[in-house]
Each structure stands twice: as C-alpha cells, then as structure tokens.
Amino acid sequence: MARKQSDYLAALLAEEEGDAASAAPPREPAELRSRTTTLLGRESALARVASGEVRQVTQLLLDPARVRIWPGNARNYDLLSEAQCRELIDSIIAEGGQKVPAVVRRVEGDPNHDYEVIAGTRRHWSISWLRANSYPDMQFVAQVAQLDDEAAFRLADLENRARADVSDLERARNYLAALTTHYGNHQTRMAERLKLSKGWLSKMLKVAAIPDAVIAAFASPHDVQLKPGYALAQAMQDKGEAKAIIGVAQVIAREQAARRDAGQPAIPAPDVLRRLLGASKMMLGEDGGPDPYRYINKYGRDVMSIQAINRHGVTVRLHAHPGADDEEIVTALRHMLSHLESTGQSLKR
Template sequence: MAGKQSDYLADILGTEADPPSPAQPRTRPTTLLNRESALDRVRSGEVRQVTQLLLDPARVRVWPGNARIHARLTEENCRDLIDSLIAEGGQRVPAVVRRVEGDPDHDYEVIAGTRRHWSIVWLRAHAYPEMRFLAQVAALDDEAAFRLADIENRARRDVSDIERARNYAAALATHYGGRQKRMAERLRVSEGWLSKMLRVATIPDQVLAAFASLDDLGLKPAYGLAQALGDKAAAKRIQARARELAACRAARAAAGETPPGTAEVLRALLAVARPEPEAPPPEDLDYVSRHGRPALSVQSINRQGMTLRLHAGSGAGTDELVEALRSMLERLEARGRGLRR
C-alpha cells in the first residue's frame, strides 16, 4: 500500500516513487559505487527523495486547505479506520505532510490523510499511547498541496460534495486568481463540472442546517437547490422553510427520533421554491359604486394573502368603500376563503 501511495504522489507531482524500505531490501548488495551514483542522482535532481517518518500526531497540524471539515470527524464515522489501525498495529498507508516554519507547536501539517491523523490522535487518547502517525514528507507549495489533497479526496465517499465544492471555491480565489478555466486545466476536470461545483458552494449554511447529514447530498441535487436559491424571492422562501426543518430536526433528535432524510428535506425545500399558483377570485367579488362604476375588486387570493384593487374615479367615498370591503370579507369567510383560514 505504501508503494501505491508513493506512485500516486509521483503521478500527481512528478516525483519518483519511494526507494526500497528496510523491510524490502534490494535483491543485490549495494556497492559503494552504486551508492555514490545514487547520491549523485539525488543531488542533481534526477531523483527526488521521499521521506517517511513516524511522528507524534500532536506535533502535526491539519492544513486548512483540505476539503474535509475536521470538526465533522467523530469516533462513529472513523470507526472502520480505527478498527483497521488496531488490527494492523498502525497505518499501512502513510499520510502526506509538509514541513512548517514559525510554529513552535507543530513541525508538520497534513496535506492528505486528515482522517488517519484524527484516528491516530483518538487512539493515543484511548488506550493506545504508543501509536505513531506514519507520514510521507513532501515539498509542496499551496497549489500543489491542494491538487494532491483533491485527488485523494475524490476517491473517498466520506468527503461530501458540499465540502469539496466549498474547498474549490476557496481554492479558486487563493490559487487560481478566480480563473475557472485555469483551475479546471490544473485539476484535469471539465469547466462545466467545475462550474456546477462552484455554484453548489454558494448554498448558505442556514439552508444546509436543515439536513441531518451532508454525505447524501450529491452534486446533482445540490446543484438544483443552488439554482433555485438564485432567485431572490425563492431564496427567501427556501431559507424560511430551512429554518423550520432545522428546528424540526433538532426536536426529533432531542426526542430520540430519526430525523427527516436528505431526499425528504430536499423535496420540502424545492417545493417552496416554486411559487404557489394564485387561485382566481370568485366572479362576484367586485363592488360597483352607487354611481355605477367599479369601485373595489379582489385581484387574487392565495396562502400568503389577498390582493385588492381600489378603482380611481368610482365616485365612492371612504365610508362606502369600507362597507364594501367588510361585505366582501364576510362573503369570503362564509366560503372558507377568508384571511383567518
């Protein structure tokens, strides 16, 4: 597995794979001449050394440019990895780190392997203090670090599309000067796909709070939601409904009940995005003044309220219009279409 990790790093960053480890010695003895030749190749830059170390995870911080939301990592969603680490006696696949300067508390930061780092920290605090963090040290600038972390995260189902979308939006400004085409080229993805991911990144936190988990909110449904939020009127309705759903989810959780699923929440949010068709008013909801001219009429009635029109030039005075309005409201109430329904 370590060899695969090295090959993967080589593919992304153009480095060579790891030299043989002590556990896998060369088949032939290495002569002094061979060693000198190898050192010359390293010094010339023809071969890059990749160093693997066993580190104290407390001296390793997490790079903020990674897509994974570190605060979402828990014993529950890392349980499979924790069990594997216990069974294997440690990591089989090294994380990728780089050295940091000017931080008295940390020597390295994790570029790829945040979940492995979290799990090792957890194990050291829960009866496995001897566990060390296996890491592969690489010299990477921020843009190369972002690409490396992105490639690893694409293959992981436990990094949601929402996390990746927000990571892309931050990287677009930080590493690519806002140029989507350049970013797509560097990541080797289509511009159309990247554009959708960046649109998904615009979904606000208060809307996402309606979902019990973001893991099942894939790119396609999330993009539809993001498009609906592009309309200001629809966005207000969606945000209001999201607040209601978030409160409902919290109440269910407090009662030990299962919260609404992702598909159910998504349907509820998209339902309010579409404006409710207005019901035509009854034909007899028009008032003609004593002068025989239209004075007041009902334009529309829906769940949000009623729209009335007062006609100019009807000749009706204030008292007459007030009485006409009262009469209309009484008729609507009698038909079950009043404002108090």
C-alpha cells in the same frame, strides 16, 4: 541514514550489481569481477540519487499533537467521529500501526506544531483517537513534502476524489475557496490545473454558494449531493425563490432539531429537497389552494397537514392513527405556526 533509505539504496545496488555482473568478461577472476561491479553499482546508484532521477523518501514517526491540519483541505476535521473512522481504526489496530503514510509539510512560527497535514486527515484523527483510547504509543506516520499552497491543494484534491466519505458539499466549498486563493477567480485555469470538466466545476461552485441557513435543513451536510444540490442552487438564483427557500429551510431545521431531541429519525433528504424546491408555492398557498405543509411522526405517519389558507384563517386537518397522543399534536401545531410565520402567513394580523 534511515533504515528504509539504506534498504532502498541496497535494492538499487543489488539491481545494478546484477546488471554489471552479467556483462563482465568470462575470463575475469570472480573476486575482481565482484569488487568491480559492486563499486560500479554503488557509484551508479548514488549518482542517480544525486541527479534527482531517484528520490529518497523519509518516513517520520510523529506525535499527532504536534501536527496541525492544513485548512486548505476539503475534509472538515471537526465532523469526523469514531463511527466514521471505525474501519480505519480497526485496520490500524490489526496491523499494529499505520501502514500508509500521510503527507505533511513543515511549518514555521508555530510553537505548538512542527508539521501540518496535507493528505491524511482521517489517519491523523484515528491515531489521535487511539492515543487517547488505550494505545498511547501509537505514532503518526508521515512523509515530508515541499509544496506551495496550490500544489498542496492539488495533492489533497487528488486524494479526496477517491474518498467516498468526503461529501460533495465539502469538496464544492473547498473548490470555491481555492478559486480565489489559488486561481485568481479564473474557473478555466482552475479546471485545467485540476484536470476537471469546466461544466462540472461550474456546478460544484454553484452548490458551494448555497447558504448555511439552507444546508441546516438537511440532517447532515453529506446529504447535499451534487445533482439535487445544483437544482437547489439554480432555484435560488431568483431572489423571491431564495427568500422562500430560506424561510422553509428554517422551519425544517427546527423540525430536525426537535426530532433529534426526541430520538426520532431525521427527515429524509429527498423530502427536505422537495419541500425546499416547493417553497414558493407554499408561501403563495398555490393560488389559494391547499398548502403542502404537513407534520410527520417518527413512524412516517401524518399528524397534521394544512388544507387551506385564506384571509379568514387556516384550515388544518388532524390525522387519526394508532398511537397518536396529545403532546405530539401540540408539537405539530407549534411547528405549523412557526412555518406560517416564517413564510409570511402568520395568523397575527
């Protein structure tokens, strides 16, 4: 019997013995009373375990390399990093190991893995990182549960609701996959099983349907939050609007990549959302008026903006400011040409 199990049963026995001792007749000899209550307590404790009233929980010390991640979890394991897990890593080091066990289940037919993580993805990542970085003896602490896929999904979802670092988009896409896999595409049934508002679940599922080409416009998928994401999903219900949004998103994605390569800050999420929601106006040139496209440098200053678009060409304004240089202007011009081409306003006739 494992140490923790024996300690747990010992505590039960102590409780039962105390109850039985207080009820013993005062005239009974102390030695006989002690022996009787011990036997009664042990029998009662074991009966409670056998009946299922009390469940024994075994914690295992595992090599994380032998434990895979269950694909039904919302968290994207590949997006985890040392920076995201730094607080947890420091806590594990300070406490001399992982204190809160993960939940795993056994797997069959996989020669490389014995278990898979249902809840505890960040703990698994952190222990794996520690083993590769000066703490080779760190063990992954887990308890084994017998769960079918739907129960595993509900358990993982409950844990993820309390985690601020699980993005709305990750959860939304996890729900969309589960809707088909576990609930036969019945949103009402899914909402009841997860104890969620049907309206809230419906919004999450719509956000999940936003295509990757649009998500790529944001600096990080974590920037796509439920409220603004739902507004974007609603706008994309119109086919013409959706085409315009995808075109502008591709331009923004290239801008984001250029900024990363140049070590510049990313375009903030509110600015990305504003440009995406105004995509159709940008394509139409707002009835021949000024197009809102502009290129902003790392200091937040305008470098170039489109003033007008018509059949004769495009009127562009170059903004003067301290620190402006020719290379920056050339870069802004290239992005503007890419924007015009992707929105159907190319100068090539």
